[in-house]
Amino acid sequence: MRELHLPWLELAVVIPFLGSLWVRLFRNPDLVRRNALLASGLALLCAIGAWRDFVLLHTFEAHDHWDVLEFLTDADLLVIDELSAPLIPLGALVYFLTMLSTLRTKVKRFSFARALVAESLLLATFACRQPWAICVLMTLKTLPPYLELRQRRESTRVYRVHMALFIGLLLAGQAFVAWEGSAGQHSTATVLILASAMLIRSGVAPLHCWMTDLFERASFGTALMFVTPMVGAYGAMRLVLPIAPDWVLQMISVASIFTALYAACMALVQTEVRRFFAYIFLSHSSLVLAGLESATSSGLTGALCVWLSVGLAMGGFGLTLRAIESRTGPLSLREFHGLYEHTPMLAVFFLLTGLAAIGFPGTIGFVALEILVEGAVDVTSLAGVAIVVATALNGLAVLWAYFRIFTGTRHQTSVDLSIRPAERFAVLVLTLLILGGGLLPQPGVASRHHAAMHLVSSRTQSGLHVDEVGSDHEAETDDDSPSEVNSDNDRDLQTQSDRDDATDNQSTDTD
Amino acid sequence: MDLDSLFKLLGQGVLAMPALLISVLGVTTLLQRPLGERTISRWTSACVSLGLLSACGVLALMLSTGRRQVPIELGHWVNLPTEHFHFHLKFVFDRLSVPFVILTFVLVGTIGAFANRYLHREPGYRRFFFLYALFLLGMVLASLAGTIESLFFGWELVGLSSALLVAYFHERPAPVVNGFRIWAIYRIADAAFLLGAVALHHVTGGGEFSGLMGVDPWPQGVAAVTEMQALAVGLLLLVAAAGKSGLVPFTGWLPRAMEGPTPSSAVFYGALSVHLGAFLLLRVSPLLKASPWLAAAVVALGLATAVFGALAGRAQSDVKSALAFASATQVGIITAEIGLGLRYIALIHIIGHACLRTLQLLRAPTLLKDYHAMEDAIGGRLQPVEPVASGGPGTPRGLWLYRFALSRGGFDALIDRLVVHPFVALFRVCNSLERRWTTWLCGEEVGRPRMSTEVGGAEVPASASVRTEDAA
Numbered sequence: 003m004r005e006l007h008l009p010w011l012e013l014a015v016v017i018p019f020l021g022s023l024w025v026r027l028f029r030n031p032d033l034v035r036r037n038a039l040l041a042s043g044l045a046l047l048c049a050i051g052a053w054r055d056f057v058l059l060h061t062f063e064a065h066d067h068w069d070v071l072e073f074l075t076d077a078d079l080l081v082i083d084e085l086s087a088p089l090i091p092l093g094a095l096v097y098f099l100t101m102l103s104t105l106r107t108k109v110k111r112f113s114f115a116r117a118l119v120a121e122s123l124l125l126a127t128f129a130c131r132q133p134w135a136i137c138v139l140m141t142l143k144t145l146p147p148y149l150e151l152r153q154r155r156e157s158t159r160v161y162r163v164h165m166a167l168f169i170g171l172l173l174a175g176q177a178f179v180a181w182e183g184s185a186g187q188h189s190t191a192t193v194l195i196l197a198s199a200m201l202i203r204s205g206v207a208p209l210h211c212w213m214t215d216l217f218e219r220a221s222f223g224t225a226l227m228f229v230t231p232m233v234g235a236y237g238a239m240r241l242v243l244p245i246a247p248d249w250v251l252q253m254i255s256v257a258s259i260f261t262a263l264y265a266a267c268m269a270l271v272q273t274e275v276r277r278f279f280a281y282i283f284l285s286h287s288s289l290v291l292a293g294l295e296s297a298t299s300s301g302l303t304g305a306l307c308v309w310l311s312v313g314l315a316m317g318g319f320g321l322t323l324r325a326i327e328s329r330t331g332p333l334s335l336r337e338f339h340g341l342y343e344h345t346p347m348l349a350v351f352f353l354l355t356g357l358a359a360i361g362f363p364g365t366i367g368f369v370a371l372e373i374l375v376e377g378a379v380d381v382t383s384l385a386g387v388a389i390v391v392a393t394a395l396n397g398l399a400v401l402w403a404y405f406r407i408f409t410g411t412r413h414q415t416s417v418d419l420s421i422r423p424a425e426r427f428a429v430l431v432l433t434l435l436i437l438g439g440g441l442l443p444q445p446g447v448a449s450r451h452h453a454a455m456h457l458v459s460s461r462t463q464s465g466l467h468v469d470e471v472g473s474d475h476e477a478e479t480d481d482d483s484p485s486e487v488n489s490d491n492d493r494d495l496q497t498q499s500d501r502d503d504a505t506d507n508q509s510t511d512t513d
Numbered sequence: 514m515d516l517d518s519l520f521k522l523l524g525q526g527v528l529a530m531p532a533l534l535i536s537v538l539g540v541t542t543l544l545q546r547p548l549g550e551r552t553i554s555r556w557t558s559a560c561v562s563l564g565l566l567s568a569c570g571v572l573a574l575m576l577s578t579g580r581r582q583v584p585i586e587l588g589h590w591v592n593l594p595t596e597h598f599h600f601h602l603k604f605v606f607d608r609l610s611v612p613f614v615i616l617t618f619v620l621v622g623t624i625g626a627f628a629n630r631y632l633h634r635e636p637g638y639r640r641f642f643f644l645y646a647l648f649l650l651g652m653v654l655a656s657l658a659g660t661i662e663s664l665f666f667g668w669e670l671v672g673l674s675s676a677l678l679v680a681y682f683h684e685r686p687a688p689v690v691n692g693f694r695i696w697a698i699y700r701i702a703d704a705a706f707l708l709g710a711v712a713l714h715h716v717t718g719g720g721e722f723s724g725l726m727g728v729d730p731w732p733q734g735v736a737a738v739t740e741m742q743a744l745a746v747g748l749l750l751l752v753a754a755a756g757k758s759g760l761v762p763f764t765g766w767l768p769r770a771m772e773g774p775t776p777s778s779a780v781f782y783g784a785l786s787v788h789l790g791a792f793l794l795l796r797v798s799p800l801l802k803a804s805p806w807l808a809a810a811v812v813a814l815g816l817a818t819a820v821f822g823a824l825a826g827r828a829q830s831d832v833k834s835a836l837a838f839a840s841a842t843q844v845g846i847i848t849a850e851i852g853l854g855l856r857y858i859a860l861i862h863i864i865g866h867a868c869l870r871t872l873q874l875l876r877a878p879t880l881l882k883d884y885h886a887m888e889d890a891i892g893g894r895l896q897p898v899e900p901v902a903s904g905g906p907g908t909p910r911g912l913w914l915y916r917f918a919l920s921r922g923g924f925d926a927l928i929d930r931l932v933v934h935p936f937v938a939l940f941r942v943c944n945s946l947e948r949r950w951t952t953w954l955c956g957e958e959v960g961r962p963r964m965s966t967e968v969g970g971a972e973v974p975a976s977a978s979v980r981t982e983d984a985a
Contacts (some may be wrong), residue, residue: 003771027701052682069561130874147619157956158956159955159956159958160954160955164952210952211947211954214947214951215951215955246843255975264943265942267943268940268943268944268947269934269939270936270937271937271941271944272944299595299596300593300596300598303593303596338686340683340684341683342683343636345599347543350542357673362668362669362673363665363666363670364666364670368666369590369600370660373593373596373598374705375711376596376598376711376714379711379715386708386711387708390707391704392833393704394700394703394704395700397696397700397703398696398697398700401676401693401696402693405680405683405692405693408683409680409683409684409689410683410684410685410686410689411684411685412684426545427975430543433543441701442599443590444589444590444591444592446959447591447593448593451593451595451596455595463860478822502929
């Protein structure tokens with residue numbers, strides 16, 4: 003495995019963790035905020051550094067230079083690969099912007115130390131490929147919201163019950179996987195247990211109520227940071243996809259499409275902003291797992307592209323709602339609020355992020371959604387229709403909320419509600435990414451396509467999936483041993499990857 | 514410079530000018546460096562004029578060289594060769610797109626000049642011109658699109674800008690409610706369009722119109738699909754066109770759109786946006802030739818809309834609504850012409866109707882003043898025009914027709930009763946069940962408001978306590 007030029011991954015994980023310890027030394031909330039921002043900002047820089055370094059290496063996977071963890075444990079615990087490369091900076095960005103846009107008036111009530119621990123756990127999860135380590139990290143990741151609910155003296159039962167079920171199924175499933183061994187295929191029960199765990203963590207209906215409950219009881223920032231990186235989808239890609247037969251993936255896909263539709267419909271009848279956000283986020287995040295279908299490379303490419311677009315767009319959408327709520331208190335969607343005149347930039351950003359999430363042309367979601375629908379239609383046209391309908395309903399929900407919050411009346415206030423510099427910075431960064439990714443989509447899509455090809459290839463090697471390339475090989479080389487077929491597939495993958503690179507270069511030259 | 518380079522330069526100029534305008538207005542707003550009215554007006558005039566000149570230049574070159582189709586290739590926007598997925602940036606200047614894009618620049622330019630004075634010192638001046646630029650870009654992209662994805666791109670921009678401009682006076686609830694209603698109809702149209710585009714990809718292996726209709730210039734293309742495929746793709750696109758052009762049963766959004774400021778009503782719902790559905794049908798007209806059933810459906814929908822628009826327009830009490838239904842009538846006739854294969858007549862009809870309706874709508878706000886001027890001139894009251902309907906409102910048939918026209922066919926009420934109300938009722942029940950489930954799971958009493966102890970330590974209902982701290 004190739005090495006990055008610096009220990010980017012370890013730094014990205016360790017810095018926020020040390021930062022969380024460091025900020026506990028301060029009593030002044032403003033100093034806590036500044037130091038937490040410094041730690042989170044450094045972690046973001048390291049995450050971006052890891053991504054950039056990885057891209058320049060032109061490889062499928064890489065690990066840290068001076069890998070201390072490997073030296074201590076004799077295992078490659080932190081690895082960056084095609085799948086996780088953009089997810090690590092995305093997760094770090096969500097945390098950094100959430101902390102940055104926390105108004106000074108709220109810093110006493112927001113636990114920066116806990117947020118930094120959660121960030122460290124998230125980045126470690128995304129940079130980890132060892133199944134048991136992922137299970138442990140995902141388990142630990144459920145703790146910060148739980149602790150906050152306890153601290154706020156809110157009922158933890160809904161969250162606790164669902165997360166306990168998730169953790170139980172996750173650990174049991176992984177234990178069965180380990181018991182059955184890595185060679186050969188795993189039993190149906192084992193795969194189903196693991197898949198169920200990931201569906202619960204992703205909030206698939208009808209086991210999604212923990213998400214709405216969390217948004218209602220926890221602080222908006224904590225809930226946002228817990229759900230936006232879509233760790234459940236990551237677990238599904240790492241733990242379920244390599245061992246699940248096609249029919250299990252189709253089952254996950256069907257459940258996710260149902261959730262996307264159901265949540266889109268539910269978003270339209272909500273009267274509270276937080277529940278509204280929980281449903282609209284759920285509808286969009288479900289589309290990522292909807293792309294699993296039969297693990298075709300086109301469906302997976304669409305799913306991975308949607309992952310990035312929804313992460314950015316819904317992250318920004320949530321931050322806008324949080325900024326609005328921090329100015330006005332809880333908002334009801336029963337009546338109009340007319341905030342446009344006071345916060346025009348937040349209004350525009352709300353609309354931009356909402357439209358990006360539904361795949362509006364010119365934004366990062368447009369091409370992602372097109373590829374997802376194409377991939378879905380390849381498997382079954384009904385899935386494509388359902389995704390389009392869910393997106394149309396989400397489009398309705400976005401504009402409905404926009405009209406309710408920002409228009410319809412004149413908001414009377416003597417307080418300055420305009421956007422603050424830190425919020426403006428967050429808005430500009432996300433706007434740049436959303437529009438930049440929308441106007442120049444080829445690099446992002448090509449990178450996600452490589453990752454999808456790699457995932458399909460790993461399934462083909464496990465004998466779980468036979469794609470068109472695999473079929474051709476089987477037809478031509480009936481007498482070949484599986485290992486020979488696999489190595490051929492690897493070569494094909496590499497050739498395709500090179501071909502894509504060549505095409506990328508060609509299109510760049512043309513431009 | 515050879516001829517092809519000149520074509521490409523002018524073609525890119527047509528596309529670049531609206532893009533430049535939206536970039537200037539968007540970036541300055543985002544950076545909180547808003548432009549003044551005069552600067553916005555100058556940028557708008559310059560970009561529209563240069564775009565129009567470029568389009569006229571392309572037309573002149575086409576006429577002088579006898580070329581009937583000029584494709585402008587801008588390469589692949591997205592390309593995944595192994596997945597056979599590519600998003601080709603291809604634009605076509607032909608006998609359909611050139612008149613339409615010139616019409617767009619002329620009418621949008623006129624409206625820009627009108628709006629500059631009409632909206633002078635309005636608080637939403639900048640917002641209007643930003644949406645105006647978005648609309649212009651959408652119309653130009655849709656008009657010149659050589660692939661169905663590019664057409665969809667422009668189609669969506671037009672839809673969003675239209676809905677937001679209807680809600681332009683957003684400090685009142687009525688424009689906002691109507692804007693949302695229009696957006697809802699547009700979303701149905703967009704969903705049908707997207708499905709049609711995906712179906713087209715699967716049928717022809719790509720989204721290029723040349724793949725669907727052959728390489729012959731419009732309107733001589735021959736659809737390279739079977740009759741059933743043409744019917745399936747065509748019906749989806751017909752739903753999209755019906756939503757965008759306000760055909761039956763979606764006609765209800767047209768009078769609602771008149772809530773917007775007069776300039777946007779004139780250019781969007783009287784002239785350009787309302788014809789975009791008809792333009793789509795013209796663009797895919799070889800599909801109609803391939804499927805007689807599809808052509809029959811188009812004719813039937815067009816005639817139904819024309820009859821309904823004529824009826825409803827006679828019962829309207831305000832001039833803008835009457836003009837909206839007059840537009841619906843003409844668009845219905847245009848649609849029927851397309852279904853009958855009269856493509857050039859339909860195109861000429863679109864151009865003539867768009868210009869006339871723009872003029873009428875721009876004159877509408879001054880109609881009362883004109884009446885007063887005429888009455889002053891003749892020194893007495895003008896005689897009201899007697900209705901010429903033969904049935905008369907007194908007969909049962911006349912009464913029924915009058916009620917039908919007055920209630921605008923009851924289409925909106927029907928959609929509400931059959932779709933909206935059951936939908937809302939069903940999911941409110943689901944919402945209530947979910948709340949009961951989580952409340953029970955928490956061990957709280959069902960129906961009792963959730964309690965919070967955060968305000969001064971006293972227990973108050975969570976919904977009543979101001980939990981701004983939650984936002985942290």
